[in-house]
Amino acid sequence: MKRAIAWTAFLLGSLIFILPLVGMTEFSLSMRRGVYSFDAYASVLADPQFRETFTYSVVMALFTIVFGVLLVVPTAYWVRLKMPALRPVVEFITLMPLVIPAIVIVFGYIRLYNTSSWLPLTGTAMGTNVLLMFGYTALALPYMYRAVDTGLRAIDIATLTEAAQSLGAGWTTIFAKVILPNVFVAVLSGAFLTFAIVIGEFTLAALLNRPAFGPYLQLVGANKAYEPSALAVISFGITWLCMGLIQIVARLAPKPPAQSH
Numbered sequence: 001m002k003r004a005i006a007w008t009a010f011l012l013g014s015l016i017f018i019l020p021l022v023g024m025t026e027f028s029l030s031m032r033r034g035v036y037s038f039d040a041y042a043s044v045l046a047d048p049q050f051r052e053t054f055t056y057s058v059v060m061a062l063f064t065i066v067f068g069v070l071l072v073v074p075t076a077y078w079v080r081l082k083m084p085a086l087r088p089v090v091e092f093i094t095l096m097p098l099v100i101p102a103i104v105i106v107f108g109y110i111r112l113y114n115t116s117s118w119l120p121l122t123g124t125a126m127g128t129n130v131l132l133m134f135g136y137t138a139l140a141l142p143y144m145y146r147a148v149d150t151g152l153r154a155i156d157i158a159t160l161t162e163a164a165q166s167l168g169a170g171w172t173t174i175f176a177k178v179i180l181p182n183v184f185v186a187v188l189s190g191a192f193l194t195f196a197i198v199i200g201e202f203t204l205a206a207l208l209n210r211p212a213f214g215p216y217l218q219l220v221g222a223n224k225a226y227e228p229s230a231l232a233v234i235s236f237g238i239t240w241l242c243m244g245l246i247q248i249v250a251r252l253a254p255k256p257p258a259q260s261h
Contacts, residue, residue, distance in 0.1 A: 024232055024233060025233050027226065027229045028230040028232075028233050040227050040229065043227055044230050050231075053211050053212055053216040054199075054216075057198055057199050057212045057213035057214070060129070060198055061194065061195045061199060063133050064137050065191045065195065068140055068144045068191075068194055069144075069187055069190075069191070072141070072145050072190070076149050076152055077152060081157055081158060091145075094146075095142055097138045097139050097142055102139060102201070102203040102204055103203050105135055105204070106135060106204045109208070110207070110208075113131060128209070129210065132204055132210055135204040135208075136198050140193065140198070144193070145190075146190075147187070148190055151183035151186025152186075157179065160174075161179075189246045189249075192242035192243070192245055193242070195242055196239045199213055199235065199239075200214055202214035217231050217232075217235065
């Protein structure tokens with residue numbers, strides 16, 4: 001009986017999730033009257049603005065991932081190794097982007113870094129891109145930190161650090177050649193989640209006036225009928241591709257040795 005209830009709940013949840021997706025996909029294929037076609041997808045992919053905005057968001061995602069890894073991995077490693085009492089504080093800080101809306105973050109940036117401020121980052125395209133990368137990093141911080149922290153929890157970092165130090169390794173070597181390879185799968189999980197967040201983010205890019213993919217989605221949705229559905233399906237496919245890559249990498253990667261007790 002319990003199994004039947006569980007399967008019923010699972011199927012109902014799946015239908016609630018799948019039916020809108022099926023309807024959206026069917027609509028995106030109905031641009032040509034009376035027959036299914038990929039005309040909407042061809043129209044989207046042929047749009048130079050699509051290629052420009054998507055390329056921009058991919059580049060910003062890569063920079064955000066690199067910056068996030070350099071920020072989160074050493075922090076999580078140092079907190080777990082040297083300052084375990086601060087873990088609740090750090091975890092609380094990394095959760096803040098979930099409760100502070102992106103619009104608050106971006107208005108704070110505009111207020112602090114406008115052209116009349118002490119650091120006028122919004123006065124140049126490069127400065128605005130840097131601000132956007134910081135904002136993306138903040139939005140992805142809860143997911144990146146927890147992915148890395150879970151990876152660190154699976155290995156005995158104290159023993160690895162002591163062994164590396166006994167062989168004469170410095171902190172940079174320990175981080176780059178000992179810790180990072182052992183949490184590589186966790187880092188990739190956080191990286192794919194970051195990529196999915198950056199590709200679909202709208203508020204930061206729109207208010208900072210950057211040519212990102214999120215504002216382009218909104219612009220197409222306001223002016224066309226079938227192309228927005230095609231774009232939504234493409235975005236959904238990219239997100240699920242990232243999730244699938246996480247699963248593949250996690251299955252193929254070698255398992256870290258169990259901690260000794």
